[in-house]
Amino acid sequence: MTILQRFLTVVLVAAVTLFTRAIPFAVFSHGRKPPAFISWLGRQLPRAVMAMLVIYCLKDLDLSSVPSGAPALIAVAATAALHIWKKQMILSIFGGTAVYMALLRLLG
Numbered sequence: 001m002t003i004l005q006r007f008l009t010v011v012l013v014a015a016v017t018l019f020t021r022a023i024p025f026a027v028f029s030h031g032r033k034p035p036a037f038i039s040w041l042g043r044q045l046p047r048a049v050m051a052m053l054v055i056y057c058l059k060d061l062d063l064s065s066v067p068s069g070a071p072a073l074i075a076v077a078a079t080a081a082l083h084i085w086k087k088q089m090i091l092s093i094f095g096g097t098a099v100y101m102a103l104l105r106l107l108g
Helices: 003-027 036-058 066-086 089-107
Strands: none
Touching: 036 066, 066 089
16 A cells, blocks of 8 residues: 555544544434434443354354363353452453463463
8 A cells, every 4th residue: 555545544444433423422412312222222232242252252162172161261251250240341351351361371
């Protein structure tokens, strides 16, 4: 890519990002309540995204050999336990990642 193409790509991506972030404020401004479907999506999407991330992270897990899948499964259980206990998504994600990385070091 030339410098001009790179510059235009960055400008286009920035413009699209700005536009998509500004749409909700433009559509639902002036104190209007969003439609029920939009509110429902706002409640359901975080759970759906987390479920897709779990599936994506575990899709290539090899359960045929005993120790290889253990760190991932233990880390998923730790993440779930942390989230049930504290209900803090950031803590759950970082805690589960820390457990996974520690288990990889200890068992790997």
